[in-house]
Amino acid sequence: MAKAKGPRRPRAETPKGFRDYFGADVTERSEMLGAIAGVYHRHGFEPLETSAVETLEALGKYLPDVDRPHAGVFAWQEEDGDWLALRYDMTAPLARVAAQFRNDLPSPYRRYTMGPVWRNEKPGPGRFRQFYQCDADTVGSASVAADAEICGMLADTLEAVGIPRGDYLVRVNNRKVLNGVLETMGLTEEGERREEVLRTIDKFDKAGEAGVRELLTTGRLDASGAFIDGVGLSADQAEPVIAFLTSRAATAAETLANLRAAVGGSEIGAQGIDELEAMASFMAAQGYGADRIEIDPSVVRGLGYYTGPVFEAELTFEILDEKGRKRQFGSVAGGGRYDDLVKRFTGQAVPATGVSIGVDRLLAALRAKGRIGGEAARGPVVVTVMDRDRMADYMAMANELRNAGIRAEVYLGNPKNFGNQLKYADKRASPVAIIQGADEAAGGVVQIKDLVLGARIAQEASLEEWKSQPAQTEVPRADLVAAVQRILNGA
Amino acid sequence: MAKAKGPRRPRAETPKGFRDYFGADVTERSEMLGAIAGVYHRHGFEPLETSAVETLEALGKYLPDVDRPHAGVFAWQEEDGDWLALRYDMTAPLARVAAQFRNDLPSPYRRYTMGPVWRNEKPGPGRFRQFYQCDADTVGSASVAADAEICGMLADTLEAVGIPRGDYLVRVNNRKVLNGVLETMGLTEEGERREEVLRTIDKFDKAGEAGVRELLTTGRLDASGAFIDGVGLSADQAEPVIAFLTSRAATAAETLANLRAAVGGSEIGAQGIDELEAMASFMAAQGYGADRIEIDPSVVRGLGYYTGPVFEAELTFEILDEKGRKRQFGSVAGGGRYDDLVKRFTGQAVPATGVSIGVDRLLAALRAKGRIGGEAARGPVVVTVMDRDRMADYMAMANELRNAGIRAEVYLGNPKNFGNQLKYADKRASPVAIIQGADEAAGGVVQIKDLVLGARIAQEASLEEWKSQPAQTEVPRADLVAAVQRILNGA
Structure with missing residues (x-):
């Protein structure tokens, strides 16, 4: 007897771009987060856990003239007309909290937070639409002592999770120094040319010194054979930028001297160098040597976004990539000083600085080195x-x-x-x-x-x-x- | 000089029904979850962390004939037409995982999971639209040894988080015994009267023995003065239900004897009692006495949903409520055996049993007793x-x-x-x-x-x-x- 066909069964599938974590993957991450929280706590940072959901207007991605919010966030409209969305990072919720509770929170407010964020982006190999972020920020301190504290804490954190001294380096730069360099070149605050130079500097990691020189001047053939137009500076005009990017020397004192030459008489440039100098003295007073934290003007990631000190933690050991080639493991954390965190909400500028650790990359590094995976995996x-x-x-x-x-x-x-x-x-x-x-x-x-x-x-x-x-x-x-x-x- | 008005500033507000957790609230929960994970791990359970987002069809709330999914979940439509949603509990994602990875997972599959779930419900005082769940389930074991294991684990867990022996009780009932009782009353499998009786039993916690007797027969004036219609049974007909609900005696053996009388010749009823007896023997063999785990047929929560053993953990100490009156703290965890977990996806029935701990209630209990809040809160x-x-x-x-x-x-x-x-x-x-x-x-x-x-x-x-x-x-x-x-x- 033929049976009547029931309704179609649902598919048992993880949604596209999401993944499930089983067993030791969960335990190892949770142990790492616990170790990080321990270091943050010892530095006086307080945990904060906001909900995954924010109003879209608090996130600041909603364009009033379109019906649906911009791509990049997962958002939906409530029956009462409000738009809600999943947080896409930990900074936007911090801004909301810092504004909402500004009368109750201590100032400066040091907080850390760890949890998933969501990005409505096209998923790719190894790129997921939900992933962990682990952030620490100090809101309400204009002092670069706050930046130095976070750099030291970052070094302590890496050692606490199992990266020994010598296998990592926290590199520090300062946006104001770059501003000074741009000022000596006659590139004004909001000019288009200035933006082009900033975008070009951002490619220093990949293109290197010679590549950036070409890109700043006449243009460059990239690896695929396509020609990339240059910014159109003369070779002389491009030189201060190159001098800035390559000013790292054997000691912090020499690097700072090179930078002073690069910014000439620029006041903002001098201020940036003073900040780097102060940070270097704070690090030295705490015993963080150049084997752990160093001034390095070639740190360019986020230099367009941050307003003062910028820092990045890099793992310096080599691993084999998927094709069996040796390569540096690279960056596992980054951060810096940013303004206007709370200004969107209150109209008042509040200085802030912070760092975000890429937990999944850090776990991958520890696994690649065989430093985790023992006890937790035993049945x-x-x-x-x-x-x-x-x-x-x-x-x-x-x-x-x-x-x-x-x-x-x-x-x-x-x-x-x-x-x-x-x-x-x-x-x-x-x-x-x-x-x-x-x-x-x-x-x-x-x-x-x-x-x-x-x-x-x-x-x-x-x-x-x-x-x-x-x-x-x-x-x-x-x-x-x-x-x-x-x-x-x-x- | 009047300043031009800029665009309206966004409101810095937690979305309605959501909340932020600060400082010790975060630390204490995370320590509790760590302690629970330790007990679960020692019992051989494996962690699982699914993403917050599921396809709506996997969650099973999507009605094909309406444009928008049912209320109760936060859901949105992707540009490719798919509906996604935030998980509303941990059981639906487990069902999806158990079906999707059925060829790779060990069987039985013991897993635990802890994290937030989301409910698109009207928020109220103390009722939030995001809250934590902490579940442990065994998928693929038909043996009540699995249920007994979870009851013992629940007792161990409560002690591990700081509830001393004597301050809690895990109470165990069995749906099959109730089915036996209903069978002796001539109430058939899917009859409407049977459903009414089940709904009435669910009120035993609040209405008590006399109240349920009234509700099963002629009806009852409730506390607000409204008259609630009765199910319409005669007093004699109602008696087996009352006998079932009140059959708890001083020892498990006596309770089981009372139940045998209540189910008469019903086969399913006898099977339920055998299961309770087996569980009692498993508990006794491990040294869990009646001061920790007991057979108690008055456990009715979830009795309509579960298919075999049902259990609930209750804190037995008194606290003062918001009006300063003494009351029992009550339930902090519940669970039981359920069928068809995976059947929606694969067509194959897979037996499963599990427990869910109300982490926030448990934290509230420990705070009420002053058992947490020391070290973590120190600045x-x-x-x-x-x-x-x-x-x-x-x-x-x-x-x-x-x-x-x-x-x-x-x-x-x-x-x-x-x-x-x-x-x-x-x-x-x-x-x-x-x-x-x-x-x-x-x-x-x-x-x-x-x-x-x-x-x-x-x-x-x-x-x-x-x-x-x-x-x-x-x-x-x-x-x-x-x-x-x-x-x-x-x-």
Whole structure:
């Protein structure tokens, strides 16, 4: 008899551009966030957790003359007409909170926050529409001591999560110095040419010194063979920019001297250099040497956005990329000083500085170096079920193991096929299986199977060795916990 | 001169029904979630973190014949026509994951998950549109050993977060027993009368035995004076339901005997009682006595939804409500066995059981009992700024304190007004302020102000005591860390 067709079944699919995190991926991130929070807390920063949802007007992406908000955010209209949206970063909610609670919050307000943000962008390989951000900001302090504090905290954080000294570098630059350079070139505050120069500087990371020189002057053939028009400066005009970008020297004092030459008589330039000098002295007073934090004018990321100090944390070790080539791991955090955080809401400018750590990149780095992935990934001890009627005994065994701090569980699938139970233990990466059939129960013993050793023997052992079954031992029931403990400790 | 009016400023407001969490509220929740995760992990459960966003069809709230999805979820349409939505609980995403990854996940699959969920409901006092859920479920085990495991884990969890034995009770019931009772009453599987009886039973918590008896028969005047129609059973017909609800006795054995009488010859009823009996034996074998987990047929929450064992964790101590009246704190977690988790997607029924902990209620309970709120709420030591030019020295002091594990920071606001610095320290709940002006610097000393003692003296002390300034001491600069340590340790 043909059955009437029911309604179409829903597809079981993660939405496009989103992903699920299983097991150790969750645990390792949560441990890293805990370690970061510990450092931030010790520096006097307070946690803040805003909701994932903000009004679109608070986020500031809504254009009043279009029906739907701009691309880039996930937004929807409520029945009362209001538009709501998922936050796309942690800075916009901080601005809202700093304005909304300005009479209640301490000033300066140091806060940290960690959680997912959402971007309504075309997903790509490794690019997801939900990802973690972990930010620390100081709102309401105009002093570069606040910037220096964050740079020091960033160095401490990297060491706390497992990046040893020598494997990272916090690099510091200052937008005001660049402004001074531009001023000496006669490029005015809001001119179009100035914007073009800023955009070009942003390519320094990829194009390098020679490339930026070409781009600032006559133009350049890029890697794909396309010709990129130049900004049209003369070679002489471009020189101060190049001098700025390449002014890093062996010591902070020399770098600062090079910068003083690059900004000539510009007042804003001199102010920027004074700020860098002050930061250098604050770092030195706390014992952060140039092996951890250094003044480096080649830091250009975000230089167009920030208004004063700009900083970036880079991992300096090499990893193999997907094609097996060695490359530097690169940036894992960045930040700087920005104005107008709260001004959108209140009309009053409030100085602020902050940093954002790319948690997922940092995790990837630690995994690439094999510095995480041990304990968290180990599965539970599995108590197998030889006799369905003796379930209570098996549960008591698992409970004893847990009370001794050992991760343990009873096999809860259909126990009929014992092979399935061992396959399950294998899939769980269980280190040990416990077996007690009727004979063992009558004799007051249990079998303990060392699955790690067993797997090695299965691969390597001779027939003789295999037959002797060194991976399986029988112990009195009363010694269960101690015997498992011995195997887990590798004794 | 009148200024031209700019565009209207955005409002700095948390969206209606959402809230921000500051400071210790964030830390305490995160510590609780960490403690819960530890217990779940020890029981062999694996973390899972799905994205906040699901396709609306996977959530199963989309009605194909309406333009917009049903109320209750936050949903929006993508440019490609797909509807996306924020998850409203953790069970729907688990169902999607269990179906999508059914060939890769171990079976049974034990997973836990913790995070926010969103409900598009009218907000009210204490009712928010984003809140935390913390769930543990076992998918793919038909054995009530899985239910017993979760009940034991729930008891362990409550103790791990700070609810001592005696202050909580995990109560267990079984839907099949109720089905047996209804069968003896001649109420068929899908009849309307049966649904009415189920709905009435759900009111047992509030209406009590006499109330439910009235509601099952002729009807009842409720507290507001309105008359609620009865289901229309005769007093005799209603009796098995009442017998079921009130069958709890001093021991599990007696309770089970009472239930056997209530279900008469019903096969499904007998099966439910066997399941309860098995669970009781599993609990006993692990040492969970009736002071922690008990069979209690008066547990009715979710009895209409679940298909087998149902459980609820209740805090048994009294608190004062907003009107100062004593009342039981009540339920903080609930769960049970449910079918068809994955069936919507695959057509195959997969048995599952799970529990959801109300994290925010549990936090409220611990706060009401004064069991959390100590260390996490303490502010940092504040190094004040007497001399703007000696910022590097102040930062070095804060750094030394932090390196000794002490939470510390330099005051980063405008240092001109010293009173503002102490007000700031007060707002931060700082235990200690450090002061070093030019004289102290020249003499190689620092002033250490015990702000906790200072606040007490300001309240209680005589003029004499106050003048002697016992809350402020001068120590050699080299003894800074040790002196602060002494105050923090209360020595």
